[in-house]
Amino acid sequence: MSASKRVLVVGCGFAGATMARLLAEQVDYRVLLIDRRSHLAGNAYDYRDQNGITIHKYGSHIFHTKSRRVWQFISRFTNFNTYQHRVVAMVDGIEVPVPFNLESLRLCFPPTLADRLERQLLERFDYGVQVPVLDFMQCQDTDLRFLAQFVHDKIFRDYTSKQWGTPPEKTDAAVTARVPVRISRDSRYFTDPYQGIPSLGYTETVRRMIEHPNIELRLGTDYAEVRSEANSFSHIFYSGSIDEYFNYQLGELPYRSERIELEEYAFPYYQSRAVVNFPSDYDFTRIHEYKYYLNEQCPYTVIAKEYPEAFCRGKNERFYPIASESAGALYKAYTDLAQASPQLHFLGRLGDYRYYNMDDAIARAMQLFDELNHELMS
Numbered sequence: 520m521s522a523s524k525r526v527l528v529v530g531c532g533f534a535g536a537t538m539a540r541l542l543a544e545q546v547d548y549r550v551l552l553i554d555r556r557s558h559l560a561g562n563a564y565d566y567r568d569q570n571g572i573t574i575h576k577y578g579s580h581i582f583h584t585k586s587r588r589v590w591q592f593i594s595r596f597t598n599f600n601t602y603q604h605r606v607v608a609m610v611d612g613i614e615v616p617v618p619f620n621l622e623s624l625r626l627c628f629p630p631t632l633a634d635r636l637e638r639q640l641l642e643r644f645d646y647g648v649q650v651p652v653l654d655f656m657q658c659q660d661t662d663l664r665f666l667a668q669f670v671h672d673k674i675f676r677d678y679t680s681k682q683w684g685t686p687p688e689k690t691d692a693a694v695t696a697r698v699p700v701r702i703s704r705d706s707r708y709f710t711d712p713y714q715g716i717p718s719l720g721y722t723e724t725v726r727r728m729i730e731h732p733n734i735e736l737r738l739g740t741d742y743a744e745v746r747s748e749a750n751s752f753s754h755i756f757y758s759g760s761i762d763e764y765f766n767y768q769l770g771e772l773p774y775r776s777e778r779i780e781l782e783e784y785a786f787p788y789y790q791s792r793a794v795v796n797f798p799s800d801y802d803f804t805r806i807h808e809y810k811y812y813l814n815e816q817c818p819y820t821v822i823a824k825e826y827p828e829a830f831c832r833g834k835n836e837r838f839y840p841i842a843s844e845s846a847g848a849l850y851k852a853y854t855d856l857a858q859a860s861p862q863l864h865f866l867g868r869l870g871d872y873r874y875y876n877m878d879d880a881i882a883r884a885m886q887l888f889d890e891l892n893h894e895l896m897s
């Protein structure tokens with residue numbers, strides 16, 4: 520091994536940063552890491568404002584994973600607190616825990632009805648299971664059907680319409696399947712064994728991840744600016760959008776975007792927790808209050824209202840891939856094009872055109888690195 524081989528990593532989110540670190544550290548490659556933005560950490564970017572509150576620029580980010588390997592890797596670069604995310608939805612003016620669970624049931628209905636519904640739920644489903652809302656809607660029993668309709672109408676339908684800009688029946692099942700009803704009293708949003716907020720913040724965590732003598736970082740640099748040198752790299756790892764890489768020659772992959780509007784207040788707290796969902800009211804889907812994540816104490820607070828909107832190139836950012844058969848086929852056609860360049864590897868949520876959590880983005884980079892390990896070592 521020698522540090523003579525040069526590779527290019529495009530994008531300095533978790534996927535690109537992980538790949539850069541593994542290449543620099545484990546196979547001694549020289550890495551040029553670029554990002555077109557002026558900051559690190561991709562969509563997980565955070566910064567401290569003038570009041571010492573850590574703002575997540577692209578919306579709340581909570582780290583959670585089932586993977587010990589991913590947790591151990593990221594924990595080399597930061598400590599985590601033991602924050603456990605608990606979200607409520609504002610339903611008819613009441614804060615109801617989501618995912619909807621047996622605690623939510625008690626808050627929404629009078630005790631006798633809640634008792635009856637809970638008994639029937641436990642007769643029908645095993646304790647602890649998660650039932651996708653649309654499967655729950657298939658229940659024939661009158662009481663359970665009533666409950667399913669309630670959850671669908673009050674928590675699921677309008678939120679999904681706002682989020683995706685289409686009614687739930689027109690939204691891909693892969694998305695709707697992610698919205699569960701939970702047959703337990705566990706009110707946490709995530710149930711992964713490892714979760715928390717990096718005490719240093721995400722940006723500093725990524726900065727430490729890429730702090731290595733073999734890594735050269737160039738922010739504010741688009742791939743277009745180094746494309747002419749592409750042949751000088753033994754591999755290119757590209758975590759930008761695959762359709763953009765190919766100059767949209769087969770068409771454009773659809774994405775959903777969001778507008779995040781910040782508001783500052785001269786009082787300590789705005790709401791009861793970090794995230795409150797507004798399924799039916801207003802045009803925003805959620806309000807985030809960032810100071811909860813690191814328990815930052817100050818007389819001010821900052822909230823962010825999250826407005827889903829259509830992705831429009833040049834106007835806003837790609838947030839969520841919009842799953843559909845046609846989008847899947849288009850993505851596949853782009854990966855077929857990529858076959859012609861064995862030294863070119865796509866990764867990350869944009870390169871793979873998949874919704875990834877941060878841990879998935881790290882795990883994907885690890886998996887790709889493992890797959891190529893032999894080749895990289897030779």
Ligand SMILES: Cc1cc2nc3c(=O)[nH]c(=O)nc-3n(C[C@H](O)[C@H](O)[C@H](O)COP(=O)(O)OP(=O)(O)OC[C@H]3O[C@@H](n4cnc5c(N)ncnc54)[C@H](O)[C@@H]3O)c2cc1C
Nearest residue numbers: 530532533534555561562578581742759867868875876877
């Ligand atoms: C609103 C919202 C909330 C989220 N909340 C959570 C959460 O709570 N927990 C969680 O685990 N995950 C969350 N995620 C997902 C998380 O943001 C992603 O998993 C993570 O950002 C994926 O990392 P990545 O490296 O694949 O992509 P990105 O972070 O998007 O990084 C890709 C980078 O590539 C750069 N790039 C693209 N094209 C080019 C180019 N041509 N030239 C140079 N650079 C380029 C971009 O500027 C970007 O910085 C959330 C996402 C959103 C949208």
